[in-house]
Amino acid sequence: MMRLPRFRYLAPASLPEAVKVLGDLGPEAMPLAGGTDLVPNMKRRQQTPANLVGLRGLAALRAVSGDAGRGLTLGAMTRLAEVERGPVAAGWPALARAAATVATPPIRNTATLGGNLCLDTRCSYYDQGEEWRRSIGYCMKREGETCWVAPGSDRCWAVSSSDTAPVLCALGAEVTLLSRGGERRIPVAELFADDGIRHLSRRPDELLTAVHLPPVEAGQRAAYVKLRRRGSFDFPVLGVAARVRLSAGGTVEAARIFLGAVGSRPQEARAAADFLVGRRLGDEEVIREAARLAAQVAKPMQNTDLTLGWRKGVAREYAARALRELVG
Ligand SMILES: Cc1cc2nc3c(=O)[nH]c(=O)nc-3n(C[C@H](O)[C@H](O)[C@H](O)COP(=O)(O)OP(=O)(O)OC[C@H]3O[C@@H](n4cnc5c(N)ncnc54)[C@H](O)[C@@H]3O)c2cc1C
Ligand code: SF4
Numbered sequence: 001m002m003r004l005p006r007f008r009y010l011a012p013a014s015l016p017e018a019v020k021v022l023g024d025l026g027p028e029a030m031p032l033a034g035g036t037d038l039v040p041n042m043k044r045r046q047q048t049p050a051n052l053v054g055l056r057g058l059a060a061l062r063a064v065s066g067d068a069g070r071g072l073t074l075g076a077m078t079r080l081a082e083v084e085r086g087p088v089a090a091g092w093p094a095l096a097r098a099a100a101t102v103a104t105p106p107i108r109n110t111a112t113l114g115g116n117l118c119l120d121t122r123c124s125y126y127d128q129g130e131e132w133r134r135s136i137g138y139c140m141k142r143e144g145e146t147c148w149v150a151p152g153s154d155r156c157w158a159v160s161s162s163d164t165a166p167v168l169c170a171l172g173a174e175v176t177l178l179s180r181g182g183e184r185r186i187p188v189a190e191l192f193a194d195d196g197i198r199h200l201s202r203r204p205d206e207l208l209t210a211v212h213l214p215p216v217e218a219g220q221r222a223a224y225v226k227l228r229r230r231g232s233f234d235f236p237v238l239g240v241a242a243r244v245r246l247s248a249g250g251t252v253e254a255a256r257i258f259l260g261a262v263g264s265r266p267q268e269a270r271a272a273a274d275f276l277v278g279r280r281l282g283d284e285e286v287i288r289e290a291a292r293l294a295a296q297v298a299k300p301m302q303n304t305d306l307t308l309g310w311r312k313g314v315a316r317e318y319a320a321r322a323l324r325e326l327v328g
Contacts, residue, residue, distance in 0.1 A: 160263065240294070
């Protein structure tokens with residue numbers, strides 16, 4: 001049985017108290033939401049914060065307000081089981097679907113949206129017990145010096161495996177980050193950095209408090225398709241999120257496409273989205289060319305499930321599948 005390392009558990013009773021604690025302790029503390037990622041990581045000694053700041057008692061982080069017409073604000077502690085249904089399912093079904101593909105029902109009853117966005121990056125050389133990692137001399141992400149995936153590389157290529165992140169990027173959602181110094185609101189796409197170690201632009205003293213979904217526009221359609229080894233539950237080895245706005249005649253007026261699990265952050269397929277604008281999505285030739293362009297941003301490494309060449313090839317098929325879903 002793997003045991004947790006020693007830590008101090010702090011249970012702030014208010015948001016100001018929570019950000020004060022995070023500000024005082026800096027990198028010595030980590031927020032604990034549902035714990036479905038952080039607790040196993042602590043057991044494997046991948047993350048060993050001396051202090052955990054429990055967010056469970058902060059009712060403000062569970063508030064949900066708005067609707068499809070005005071936009072929706074979801075507190076960071078909204079559980080994925082709630083994201084699957086209710087106002088999200090009614091207005092932003094692609095996000096509800098992404099949430100519904102995370103892990104299993106019991107995990108989604110505990111796991112939160114904020115935790116899903118701040119999920120640690122993953123790699124087959126890193127998601128191992130401490131003894132296994134010690135036997136290879138660890139790696140650059142923690143305690144070692146070498147990246148076993150790309151030994152000549154000076155950066156870590158661990159993968160962003162959040163299912164909701166690519167959809168939120170494609171939808172143009174924003175997050176609020178709160179610290180003692182005040183609030184800042186940034187696009188979800190700017191929360192992520194292309195580095196397996198420093199993969200978030202969030203500072204250690206900042207708490208992610210809310211996720212803001214923009215109002216649903218006339219002609220808006222969005223889709224999320226996920227590739228994983230087991231259909232019942234598994235982390236994605238590829239996720240394709242696409243969002244378009246169609247004119248009354250069916251021409252694409254705006255498009256955004258993001259690929260998840262093929263890089264250290266959700267990868268934007270800008271050339272594919274630009275290609276779609278002004279074209280009719282119902283045309284299979286258009287879909288195939290956009291999918292070809294989208295697949296170009298998929299540069300998977302040998303550090304997740306399934307073989308590298310196959311994963312690269314299948315990106316085009318999954319991009320096409322997502323675009324066909326938009327057609328209906
Ligand atoms: C068996 C299994 C299968 C899984 N499958 C998937 C999957 O298919 N897809 C997927 O996306 N995930 C998967 N996960 C990972 C995890 O369950 C989810 O990503 C979940 O949403 C994490 O949320 P949490 O609330 O449990 O986060 P926690 O574990 O509490 O925290 C995760 C990280 O986010 C930080 N954090 C949490 N909340 C905040 C906040 N408000 N502000 C700042 N930082 C914060 C924590 O400090 C920590 O670094 C799986 C996990 C397991 C155990
Ligand atoms: S990509 Fe390299 S440095 Fe990063 S976790 Fe994997 S082996 Fe370690």
